[in-house]
Amino acid sequence: MVETPKGNRLHIGIFGRVNSGKSSLLNALTGQELAVVSEVPGTTTDPVKKAVELRGIGPCLLIDTAGFEDEGELGALRLDKTKAAASEADMALLVVSATEKPGEDTPEMRWLKIFRRRSTPVILVLSKTDLDAPLTWQAKSWQKLTGLKPVLVSAQGRQGLGELIEQINRLRPENYDLEDITGSLTKAGDQVLLVMPQDIEAPKGRLILPQVQTIRHLLDKGCLVNCCKTSKMKAMLAALKEPPALIITDSQAFKQVEELCPKESRLTSFSVLFAGLKGDLPFFVASAQKLSTLDHTARILIAEACTHQPLHEDIGRVKLPRLLRKKLGEEISIEVVGGKDFPADLSTYDLIIHCGGCMFNRKYMLSRVKAAKEQGVPMTNYGVAIAALLGILDKVSLPE
Ligand SMILES: Nc1nc2c(ncn2[C@@H]2O[C@H](COP(=O)(O)OP(=O)(O)OP(=O)(O)O)[C@@H](O)[C@H]2O)c(=O)[nH]1
Numbered sequence: 001m002v003e004t005p006k007g008n009r010l011h012i013g014i015f016g017r018v019n020s021g022k023s024s025l026l027n028a029l030t031g032q033e034l035a036v037v038s039e040v041p042g043t044t045t046d047p048v049k050k051a052v053e054l055r056g057i058g059p060c061l062l063i064d065t066a067g068f069e070d071e072g073e074l075g076a077l078r079l080d081k082t083k084a085a086a087s088e089a090d091m092a093l094l095v096v097s098a099t100e101k102p103g104e105d106t107p108e109m110r111w112l113k114i115f116r117r118r119s120t121p122v123i124l125v126l127s128k129t130d131l132d133a134p135l136t137w138q139a140k141s142w143q144k145l146t147g148l149k150p151v152l153v154s155a156q157g158r159q160g161l162g163e164l165i166e167q168i169n170r171l172r173p174e175n176y177d178l179e180d181i182t183g184s185l186t187k188a189g190d191q192v193l194l195v196m197p198q199d200i201e202a203p204k205g206r207l208i209l210p211q212v213q214t215i216r217h218l219l220d221k222g223c224l225v226n227c228c229k230t231s232k233m234k235a236m237l238a239a240l241k242e243p244p245a246l247i248i249t250d251s252q253a254f255k256q257v258e259e260l261c262p263k264e265s266r267l268t269s270f271s272v273l274f275a276g277l278k279g280d281l282p283f284f285v286a287s288a289q290k291l292s293t294l295d296h297t298a299r300i301l302i303a304e305a306c307t308h309q310p311l312h313e314d315i316g317r318v319k320l321p322r323l324l325r326k327k328l329g330e331e332i333s334i335e336v337v338g339g340k341d342f343p344a345d346l347s348t349y350d351l352i353i354h355c356g357g358c359m360f361n362r363k364y365m366l367s368r369v370k371a372a373k374e375q376g377v378p379m380t381n382y383g384v385a386i387a388a389l390l391g392i393l394d395k396v397s398l399p400e
């Protein structure tokens with residue numbers, strides 16, 4: 001039997017305070033006593049990784065971690081390992097015991113921010129629900145604080161595990177392996193250069209998912225793939241015999257890369273390519289071009305799939321409004337909606353800007369596109385709108 005390579009397994013990290021029931025959850029999910037459980041806080045010291053085939057999920061790698069809030073020098077070392085596990089996780093189960101009080105100033109809230117910064121999907125698990133605790137109130141309080149509806153689980157009573165598996169399936173990052181990410185922009189044998197700034201947002205020791213998926217896609221397509229950081233682009237171009245057919249970079253590095261881009265090469269960005277995977281790219285681009293016709297009287301709807309609490313430098317609530325106000329004027333009207341709250345009447349808006357929709361499937365995104373089209377309202381998405389606001393959209397090559 002050929003083993004599923006580790007890299008192709010869904011990496012599910014289990015995080016939470018010491019003694020919150022993380023190891024017990026791993027055992028309950030697998031139905032085996034794989035991790036040591038005890039009432040002594042700090043039982044798990046190093047991340048425990050188990051490659052398992054979970055019923056209803058498929059091949060995954062479960063990562064049990066040392067709890068947060070560990071004291072002492074050893075604690076700092078453990079914390080580093082937990083952080084490394086966090087950057088490896090495709091999704092995170094954030095476990096909070098029903099015996100703990102919800103609150104803004106809790107380790108869970110701090111870790112949630114870390115996961116969100118990395119765009120890691122999080123499932124909040126309220127554990128030990130067999131114990132005497134005001135569960136309904138607890139669940140509501142956590143939901144209010146995090147925007148996430150907790151899944152109620154008792155590892156001991158084996159309750160709530162089915163619901164948890166359902167949530168994992170609903171939130172698991174979509175596998176784009178079969179999608180033609182670069183579409184008409186590449187063909188077998190083409191030389192493609194990826195210029196990838198590795199900034200502080202990039203997880204330590206890893207590439208972010210869109211970069212990994214793009215590389216895999218190009219390899220499968222039979223392209224000749226080269227990668228470098230922005231600072232090495234000049235040296236890379238000099239080392240190549242011919243200019244690459246396509247150069248792909250990040251929106252933030254676009255201007256710099258464009259200056260060095262040979263005239264024979266086409267240029268595009270990761271966010272625009274991924275914008276095209278979910279949604280209607282030609283419509284999104286045409287709609288974003290409307291930005292140049294709007295002024296200070298504009299009414300803009302920003303729609304987010306997630307219902308999470310606004311974070312500092314959140315794209316939908318901070319970055320995008322800032323760019324929009326800078327371009328159109330401080331007094332423009334911006335309305336932000338989250339989750340499934342999408343107004344039925346869109347006719348009062350001049351433009352809709354939707355998030356990438358990683359929480360929605362393509363079908364659902366397209367139903368919103370259809371509603372916008374039917375009401376004659378332009379709709380674009382974050383990646384395309386940002387490219388337009390930065391003045392680079394007309395320089396981006398688009399796949400057909
Ligand atoms: N009643 C009840 N107790 C539980 C449940 N899950 C875990 N416990 C108990 O909680 C204690 C801690 O459980 P662990 O699974 O070791 O917790 P952990 O989060 O891995 O702890 P550390 O590794 O120390 O960070 C143990 O005494 C478990 O028996 C549950 O569903 N119900």
Ligand SMILES: [Mg+2]
Nearest residue numbers: 022023043044
């Ligand atoms: Mg443990």
